[in-house]
Amino acid sequence: MTEERRAEAAARRTVDSPEVLKALSHPLRLRILRHLSAAGPATSTTLATALGENTGTLSYHLRMLERSGLIEDIPERSTGRERWWRGVRGLDIRRPPQDDLTEAERAMSAELDRMRMEEDVDLARKFTAGQAESEGWMRGSRSLVHLTKSELDAFHDDYLALLARYARGPEDAPADARPVLLRWFGLPAD
Numbered sequence: 316m317t318e319e320r321r322a323e324a325a326a327r328r329t330v331d332s333p334e335v336l337k338a339l340s341h342p343l344r345l346r347i348l349r350h351l352s353a354a355g356p357a358t359s360t361t362l363a364t365a366l367g368e369n370t371g372t373l374s375y376h377l378r379m380l381e382r383s384g385l386i387e388d389i390p391e392r393s394t395g396r397e398r399w400w401r402g403v404r405g406l407d408i409r410r411p412p413q414d415d416l417t418e419a420e421r422a423m424s425a426e427l428d429r430m431r432m433e434e435d436v437d438l439a440r441k442f443t444a445g446q447a448e449s450e451g452w453m454r455g456s457r458s459l460v461h462l463t464k465s466e467l468d469a470f471h472d473d474y475l476a477l478l479a480r481y482a483r484g485p486e487d488a489p490a491d492a493r494p495v496l497l498r499w500f501g502l503p504a505d
Contacts, residue, residue: 338383340427353494355485356401
């Protein structure tokens with residue numbers, strides 16, 4: 316790993332608060348974050364157009380995302396009333412331990428899981444339907460391994476480190492780069 320990549324990995328900030336969980340548990344906020352990650356910085360007006368929403372609604376949700384530390388405005392691009400927004404880089408968003416959550420926060424967590432699972436099922440369908448025409452842009456792997464709980468934890472941490480090694484925003488990506496959705500999850504087979 317290069318020194319630059321080590322510095323980036325060290326600069327990652329773990330976020331595991333219920334407040335962030337609450338901010339993420341709204342479908343429009345997830346769409347905003349996805350758009351900023353895929354397309355780069357945007358104003359509430361350009362986001363409203365891209366997402367088919369009105370600017371008032373977008374402004375409210377942008378403030379909620381900013382308050383929870385998931386997005387930030389870009390002062391050097393913002394002028395007058397027009398604010399440019401980008402996703403905060405270097406976040407390692409983790410779920411708080413279930414025992415640390417209130418009943419309401421557990422319900423929010425379950426709703427976020429439900430929304431994400433719907434998206435993941437949709438992505439799996441797109442993967443199956445479009446792999447032949449993807450010109451090599453779609454890759455996948457499925458495995459069954461025997462791990463201890465601590466090995467599963469280590470595998471997960473290694474996966475996150477690998478993601479951090481390749482993470483960059485659209486403004487830092489080469490011209491031939493495309494936004495790629497990646498998923499990993501592990502669960503006992505028995």
